[in-house]
Amino acid sequence: MALVHVQVGPALIDDPPGDAPRLLGPAQIRELAAEVGVRPTKTLGQNFVHDANTVRRIVAASGIGADDVVLEVGPGLGSLTLALLGTAGRVVAIEIDPVLAQRIPQTVAEYAPARSSNFDVVLADALQVTRDDLPVVPTALVANLPYNVSVPVLLHLLGLFPEITTALVMVQAEVADRLAAPPGSRTYGVPSVKARYHGRVSRAGAVGRNVFWPEPKVESGLVRIERTDDHPTDPEFRQAVFAVIDAAFAQRRKTMRSALAGWAGSPAEAERRLRAAGIDPGIRGEKLDVDDFVRLARTV
Template identity: 80%
Template sequence: MAVLLVQAGPALSTDDTPADTDVRLLGPAQIRRLADELGVRPTKTLGQNFVHDGNTVRRIVAASGVGADDTVLEVGPGLGSLTLALLGTVSRVIAVEIDPVLATRLPATVAEQAPSRSASLSVVTADAMSVRATDLPYAPTALVANLPYNVAVPVLLHLLAECPSITTALVMVQAEVADRLAAPPGNRVYGVPSVKARYFGDVSRAGAVGRNVFWPEPKVESGLVRVQRTDAHSADPAARARVFAVIDAAFAQRRKTMRSALAGWAGSPVEAERRLRAAGIDPQIRGEKLDVDDFVRLAAVEPA
């Protein structure tokens, strides 16, 4: 993967506090002007919908709980609406943008709209689905982003796994995806995204966002989701992969009992039942009733 890093200038020292007095946010007219200048037409392929409302980006930053000591990872900064709001609050912003035209323009936009904060922006031109922690100039402490809706869940899970330094995440996603991520066991939309997100920490809804704050206006509602990392489960990739394999198997046929659903994963219904009982789980229960801790215990049971 080719990664292009654009560093806007020297980073703030740990004693510096962001000053937002000269940060001017982007409005609808400026968003359109920038798009026309760059010849940008938002594409469904890249999941591009640009936020043009200052109150919305301020609310997202406030909901995230980030502050002057944070280094924030932003995915899909687009034309820079949320980036500017973040720079008015945090120490550094690392913006990961897949579109090279947008990535190249972002530092100039920040220099125009927030000149005293331009040195605190780093832009990494890369696909967030494959970016690695080693590709980033600093270890991020938070993830705050308007995620491309078509890849929101895999991007969120990838970055939480790849960057253990991220202690909190606040992401905007499609409303029904937000509901699914934050759903508790037993909820009708509880499923694979719900359990996997909980592997990393506590997950909750953090608000709704109207369609009218975007250009172009999307056909779906949007919602905010917060993940607060707890480190309750192993950060070892192999251990996590074992747990995620059980989760995938359990929900592949979600109406089946765990004994039946895990037959392929375990090798047979009998072995599936043995492992379930060893983990203290009723073989007749369905996956939608189990919490992440149940799946962690089940993945730890050795084969016969």
């Protein structure tokens, strides 16, 4: 992991009125990409937002303010970054692409010169990043997450930084539906329960394909998570809860008595633990809320 600092010269364009950052449009996105020789890749899940109204809407929906240190994942060419800098007190971006990580500080200096000292970029894989890799502890997560690893990245960062009190992420619409699904619904599953462990989860809007370059083949959605203190932040306990969740949904057609037999050691032990947690052994996992899984983990 590396914290990237780039020395830049004076802004190459006229500064906007006041100290508000200028935002990128389609022409600027393509010019920046051509300048650094970047072609968006499916491997890294790269789709760059080029619509200023969309990034403004994301920032507004996030509810961040001047007191927030915002963590952004996959800033790309800087569209959302610039909008975040217009509101947040500080922005720390995690970028896996070394070419993009090298260029974005210069973009910030050119388009948001009054805010450039409030920005850092960390060259790292968001799935592997640790607390020590960041120069400051974030209080919010706002990101257009790479779609191929969106859920693992979201859960990793929420677990790594309990100080994050709010998250607003853009993901594939189907994934957004799963994350925000309530118990008993058709799309309720492992991502739904694990996200709810960290806080209240809700859909925060839809995003069309035409605001991206290149245009993805799927629709996108915004998901908001408001942190609660309902469950322990201890990593070992959280992993114990997540182990029960994984077991319950590995065979979602089975009753909990059968689905948890491997986790508990036997069907009889699974039934004992379920009854100890006040749960009907004949129920299926899709009917249980996160609190039920927490109680089950405490029976170990």
